[in-house]
Amino acid sequence: MNEQISRLMDGDADESEVERVCHGCATGPVMETWVCYHMIGDALRGSVSEATSAAPGFSQRFAAMLAAEPTILAPQSRLTHRLGVSWAIAATVAAVAVVGWTAVSLTDAPTTAIARAREAADVRAAQLRPQAISPDYLLAHQEYSPATAMQGAGPYLRAVAVPAGDAQR
Amino acid sequence: MGDREVDQQLVERAQRGDKRAFEMLVMKYQRKLGRLLSRLVRDPAEVEDVTQEAFIKAYRALPGFRGDSAFYTWLYRIAINTAKNYLVAMGRRAPTSTTFDHEEAESFEDAEGLRNSSTPEDELIGKQIANTVNRAMEALPEDLRTAITLREIEGLSYEEIANVMNCPIGTVRSRIFRARDAIAAELRPMLGTDENRRW
Numbered sequence: 001m002n003e004q005i006s007r008l009m010d011g012d013a014d015e016s017e018v019e020r021v022c023h024g025c026a027t028g029p030v031m032e033t034w035v036c037y038h039m040i041g042d043a044l045r046g047s048v049s050e051a052t053s054a055a056p057g058f059s060q061r062f063a064a065m066l067a068a069e070p071t072i073l074a075p076q077s078r079l080t081h082r083l084g085v086s087w088a089i090a091a092t093v094a095a096v097a098v099v100g101w102t103a104v105s106l107t108d109a110p111t112t113a114i115a116r117a118r119e120a121a122d123v124r125a126a127q128l129r130p131q132a133i134s135p136d137y138l139l140a141h142q143e144y145s146p147a148t149a150m151q152g153a154g155p156y157l158r159a160v161a162v163p164a165g166d167a168q169r
Numbered sequence: 170m171g172d173r174e175v176d177q178q179l180v181e182r183a184q185r186g187d188k189r190a191f192e193m194l195v196m197k198y199q200r201k202l203g204r205l206l207s208r209l210v211r212d213p214a215e216v217e218d219v220t221q222e223a224f225i226k227a228y229r230a231l232p233g234f235r236g237d238s239a240f241y242t243w244l245y246r247i248a249i250n251t252a253k254n255y256l257v258a259m260g261r262r263a264p265t266s267t268t269f270d271h272e273e274a275e276s277f278e279d280a281e282g283l284r285n286s287s288t289p290e291d292e293l294i295g296k297q298i299a300n301t302v303n304r305a306m307e308a309l310p311e312d313l314r315t316a317i318t319l320r321e322i323e324g325l326s327y328e329e330i331a332n333v334m335n336c337p338i339g340t341v342r343s344r345i346f347r348a349r350d351a352i353a354a355e356l357r358p359m360l361g362t363d364e365n366r367r368w
Contacts, residue, residue, distance in 0.1 A: 002346065002349075002350055003342075003343075003346045006342075006345060006346040006349050006350075007342060007346070008175065008178075009175065010175075010320065010326075010327065010342075010345065011171060011172070011174055011175045012327060012342060013178075015178075018178055018179070018182065018190075019182075021193075022179075022182055022187055022189045022190045022193065023189070025189045025192060025193055026189055031192070031193070031196060032357070032360060033353065034193055034196060034197070035196050035360070036353045036356055036357060036360060037349050037353060038196070038197050039200075039298065039356065039360075040302055040321070040349060040352050040353065040356065041321045042200065043298055043299050043302040043303075044302060044306070044317070044318070044321045044322055045321065045322060047201075058199060058217060058220075058221075059192075059195075059196060059199075061217075061221070062192070062195055062199075062221055062224065063192060065221060065225060066188055066191065066192060066195075066224075066225070066228065067188075069188075069225065069228060069229070071186045071188060072183070072184065072186065072228065072229070072231055072232055073184075073185065073186050073232075074184035074185070074231065074232035
């Protein structure tokens with residue numbers, strides 16, 4: 001266990017070893033080794049006063065205080081957070097790409113789709129242009145007109161010319 | 170992996186509900202934090218109270234810690250604010266924000282110019298600890314002494330030490346552990362018994 005503590009201090013322990021050391025720190029000797037190894041580092045770096053400014057029994061008093069605290073649970077780890085940020089960035093880039101591609105496609109359209117749309121509009125306008133149609137033609141084909149009030153009865157109706165005197169009767 | 174990454178490993182475990190991981194961080198930094206706070210709050214009993222309060226506040230705020238800064242930098246800010254609030258609550262003058270710059274957190278090792286509030290007894294024990302560690306270092310075989318010096322004083326990684334000492338990383342790992350263990354064997358009696366721990 002002491003070798004794992006030494007490796008953990010130096011960032012050389014894997015996750016399972018970190019877990020074992022943390023679990024072992026529930027017992028006094030493992031935590032004492034953790035403190036002792038750090039104190040050696042402090043002393044070697046010349047931080048002598050740091051090595052002594054801990055009040056005797058601090059660890060026991062603090063452990064009691066911490067035990068009274070509700071256990072925190074922050075499920076979003078740093079890695080998850082980073083992944084979330086990465087996904088958000090990727091989604092943003094994808095959205096910008098789709099919008100950009102669509103815009104570029106529309107910008108290139110005049111030669112194709114927009115030109116065709118213009119031609120179609122011209123054709124339609126030509127079709128709607130009023131033409132001089134003879135009244136005789138219209139009268140002869142009245143029965144086929146969809147605008148007739150009695151649709152379907154057209155073929156059976158006949159236009160009749162009535163002399164003005166008979167009409168007044 | 171540096172000190173910051175080691176702390177982050179423990180922080181993430183604590184965030185997943187492992188209180189012992191947070192206790193390990195507390196035990197790692199309590200002396201450093203206690204020394205910092207003794208510059209603001211002079212009375213040793215008050216220093217301990219404020220230190221404990223700062224750690225508890227840090228524990229409660231831990232879900233919000235995302236590792237954007239080093240754990241100790243974050244802890245340092247909490248401790249300074251806790252001490253200021255304490256002084257204000259006690260009707261004493263809190264230092265201005267410029268007195269304790271956050272950037273100072275990273276270079277706090279430098280003790281030059283600090284007003285030390287340690288008692289004569291603390292200073293005596295500090296000297297005894299330093300002498301014990303130095304004697305144990307002198308008694309170490311040369312390869313162990315070099316390995317732990319390069320690690321603890323020079324801050325080199327295992328890989329860098331392996332290059333300097335021209336040996337495999339596994340050997341470096343073993344030498345550093347054996348050096349620590351040998352020094353710790355001399356130091357442990359000074360840390361007190363279970364009933365009277367000095368930590």
